[in-house]
Amino acid sequence: MDSYSFDFTTFFDRRGQDADSVDHVSGVLEGYDIIPMWIADMSFETAPSVIEAVRSRLDKPHFGYFSPRAEWYDAIIGWHKARNGIEYDKSSICYVNSVLGGMVTCYDAFTRPGEPVLTHNPRYTGYATIDGSGRHTVYTDLIRDENGVWRMDFEDIESQIKKQHIRVFALCSAHNPTGRVWEKGELEQLVDICRRNGVIIVCDEIWSDIIIGNNKHTPILSVKGAEDITVAFYSTTKTFSLAGVKGAYAVIPDPDLRSRFLSTAGRTMLNQMSIFYMYSTIGAYSQSGQAWTDQLLKVLTENIGIAYDRLTAHEGIVCSKPQGTYLLYPQTSEWEKRHGVSHEELVRRGIERGVIWIDGDGFGTKGTLRLNVAVPTHKLIEAMDRLDEFAFIE
Numbered sequence: 001m002d003s004y005s006f007d008f009t010t011f012f013d014r015r016g017q018d019a020d021s022v023d024h025v026s027g028v029l030e031g032y033d034i035i036p037m038w039i040a041d042m043s044f045e046t047a048p049s050v051i052e053a054v055r056s057r058l059d060k061p062h063f064g065y066f067s068p069r070a071e072w073y074d075a076i077i078g079w080h081k082a083r084n085g086i087e088y089d090k091s092s093i094c095y096v097n098s099v100l101g102g103m104v105t106c107y108d109a110f111t112r113p114g115e116p117v118l119t120h121n122p123r124y125t126g127y128a129t130i131d132g133s134g135r136h137t138v139y140t141d142l143i144r145d146e147n148g149v150w151r152m153d154f155e156d157i158e159s160q161i162k163k164q165h166i167r168v169f170a171l172c173s174a175h176n177p178t179g180r181v182w183e184k185g186e187l188e189q190l191v192d193i194c195r196r197n198g199v200i201i202v203c204d205e206i207w208s209d210i211i212i213g214n215n216k217h218t219p220i221l222s223v224k225g226a227e228d229i230t231v232a233f234y235s236t237t238k239t240f241s242l243a244g245v246k247g248a249y250a251v252i253p254d255p256d257l258r259s260r261f262l263s264t265a266g267r268t269m270l271n272q273m274s275i276f277y278m279y280s281t282i283g284a285y286s287q288s289g290q291a292w293t294d295q296l297l298k299v300l301t302e303n304i305g306i307a308y309d310r311l312t313a314h315e316g317i318v319c320s321k322p323q324g325t326y327l328l329y330p331q332t333s334e335w336e337k338r339h340g341v342s343h344e345e346l347v348r349r350g351i352e353r354g355v356i357w358i359d360g361d362g363f364g365t366k367g368t369l370r371l372n373v374a375v376p377t378h379k380l381i382e383a384m385d386r387l388d389e390f391a392f393i394e
């Protein structure tokens with residue numbers, strides 16, 4: 001695999017190429033290019049194996065109705081076996097248009113209108129979009145331990161489940177925004193609570209390929225007792241810069257849960273796979289795609305280290321290194337207080353110089369900024385230089 005070589009150093013100008021990360025940015029001063037570090041997609045081109053797979057299909061220009069190929073299932077099964085040592089059965093794999101759409105389908109299938117769904121806080125902002133489906137989100141706070149590691153509050157989870165008659169727990173693993181990669185013991189405890197209380201786990205594993213350093217992802221479905229109470233969602237979109245291609249899939253080993261999920265999903269007729277998504281997944285989940293991901297993870301691990309060191313060099317800024325994801329949430333409130341700078345002013349200072357970061361408030365991480373470090377390393381260093389010079393003015 002070492003014979004592969006991929007480009008994670010070129011910084012592409014994506015303006016006018018259908019990229020929200022650069023096309024919908026305002027407030028940058030003349031003379032500064034945009035370093036997009038806000039929206040959760042990467043500034044790297046997708047893996048060459050994705051392009052090859054899609055291009056090979058374009059050479060056969062017939063795009064009529066189709067059914068997923070055996071290679072699509074094999075690619076998914078092979079990926080999870082190689083990356084996480086778990087073997088999914090073909091029959092358990094169900095296509096969905098998006099992870100969020102799949103989660104909302106679960107809420108429709110497994111809860112009644114007006115009922116709450118429990119999830120952690122801090123949380124990914126997208127989870128609040130379920131409120132439009134007639135359900136609403138309620139939260140159990142993650143709590144930092146003495147080492148600054150975000151931990152689940154199992155007592156609170158169980159008490160909320162009982163008090164609020166929770167039927168579905170939405171788990172994000174690896175967790176956005178805290179960057180936690182859950183330990184097996186933590187997942188076992190959660191599964192045990194959900195089992196005892198008749199709660200279905202809807203597990204969003206969209207970030208499960210972006211695992212930093214020596215951390216290890218534990219698929220929820222590898223946890224004893226999870227198989228018949230869990231729907232797990234995956235996607236190539238985060239890992240391979242494919243958010244604009246769309247497409248995701250659920251793994252639902254339990255036949256009863258699966259049939260309830262599929263009958264709800266089928267009602268709208270909206271979950272229809274695109275042929276380009278299918279080929280992009282086959283290309284992504286190949287040997288070459290694996291090597292690309294390994295190299296990506298090395299770059300992201302280095303970038304996280306650089307960003308962490310540079311940010312925390314400013315007294316008053318606190319940050320934890322994510323164990324997964326490429327998102328950092330530096331807590332800047334103490335620095336702002338010491339320097340008499342408002343949060344909005346700090347955000348503005350970065351944006352003016354082309355460092356496009358955002359307020360972390362919406363993610364339940366008050367007083368933080370969100371910084372996506374999935375940019376070429378030299379560009380990340382440039383961003384840090386600009387922040388030192390123009391934003392964190394001592």
Ligand SMILES: Cc1ncc(COP(=O)(O)O)c(C=O)c1O
Pocket residue numbers: 040097098099100101124126172176204206235237247248
């Ligand atoms: C935790 C999490 N889940 C889901 C999504 C979105 O997935 P999709 O576009 O497939 O709905 C994101 C995007 O940032 C995310 O961070």
